[in-house]
Amino acid sequence: MRPFVLIIVITALSSMLIGCSAEKDTPETAQPTPPEVQAQFFELLDSLAEDQPGAAVVGLQAFLHENRGYEIADTLRIEIERFRSFADGRYHEARELARQGRFERAEEILEDLALLPDTPDGENAGKHLEFDFYLGKAQWLLLRQRYREAATVARSLHEQDLTPTQTDQVETILDNVGHVDAVLAQAERTNAQNACRHLTVMLAQRFIEEGRYPPDLSLEILESWDPHGSRSILRGLSSVEDYRTSRNTYSFVAVSAQGQHRVRVVDGEIQD
Numbered sequence: 131m132r133p134f135v136l137i138i139v140i141t142a143l144s145s146m147l148i149g150c151s152a153e154k155d156t157p158e159t160a161q162p163t164p165p166e167v168q169a170q171f172f173e174l175l176d177s178l179a180e181d182q183p184g185a186a187v188v189g190l191q192a193f194l195h196e197n198r199g200y201e202i203a204d205t206l207r208i209e210i211e212r213f214r215s216f217a218d219g220r221y222h223e224a225r226e227l228a229r230q231g232r233f234e235r236a237e238e239i240l241e242d243l244a245l246l247p248d249t250p251d252g253e254n255a256g257k258h259l260e261f262d263f264y265l266g267k268a269q270w271l272l273l274r275q276r277y278r279e280a281a282t283v284a285r286s287l288h289e290q291d292l293t294p295t296q297t298d299q300v301e302t303i304l305d306n307v308g309h310v311d312a313v314l315a316q317a318e319r320t321n322a323q324n325a326c327r328h329l330t331v332m333l334a335q336r337f338i339e340e341g342r343y344p345p346d347l348s349l350e351i352l353e354s355w356d357p358h359g360s361r362s363i364l365r366g367l368s369s370v371e372d373y374r375t376s377r378n379t380y381s382f383v384a385v386s387a388q389g390q391h392r393v394r395v396v397d398g399e400i401q402d
């Protein structure tokens with residue numbers, strides 16, 4: 131009897147193990163998709179844009195995570211792959227836009243692509259945004275004599291964790307901007323002083339014609355005196371302040387075109 135009983139027990143255990151294995155290997159049956167989930171899916175799909183594949187994939191993946199137990203999960207996976215395919219070539223498009231100086235749009239594309247780091251374009255975009263994109267922007271601005279903008283972009287890179295080589299590249303741009311600023315500042319001061327000399331000639335002429343210096347003085351008044359002759363003054367100055375006069379004397383402070391310098395003039399002589 132014992133061998134027979136042993137055979138029965140072994141057979142029963144084997145059946146149980148086979149049954150458990152079969153149950154474990156059987157995939158979970160997806161549930162029918164509720165109408166409200168279906169409606170949410172179509173609403174989400176309508177809100178997605180093909181030119182923002184990264185954001186689209188992130189949104190679809192979040193929706194899939196919430197509804198993976200429904201039959202609509204297969205459709206979601208298909209849509210995710212479809213939007214992922216739209217990332218192909220977008221990195222090159224962003225680089226071309228940057229070459230044209232369209233940095234805002236280029237940055238938008240790169241940031242969206244960076245949401246897909248497991249794609250070639252997304253991986254390249256993420257790396258490019260770490261440093262090279264902004265360095266290239268600063269260099270582009272510098273070459274086009276937009277020095278202050280170039281300096282602003284370069285200084286923002288100091289907030290990043292830079293390598294020694296990258297730090298040196300940023301400092302070189304700032305050095306170049308600094309040299310140019312010094313040259314431009316000196317040129318601005320020279321232009322302001324020349325404008326003041328021209329202005330003293332106009333005041334002397336008014337004194338000869340009217341026997342006194344004008345009671346008020348501004349760039350608008352100068353332009354009304356001589357629209358053509360005052361052009362060089364208007365280019366060199368942004369305003370005339372603290373004008374004071376008596377019958378035979380006058381003084382004023384001229385502010386340079388960009389406001390970096392103030393030139394004091396007393397009776398036709400430049401004081402500083």
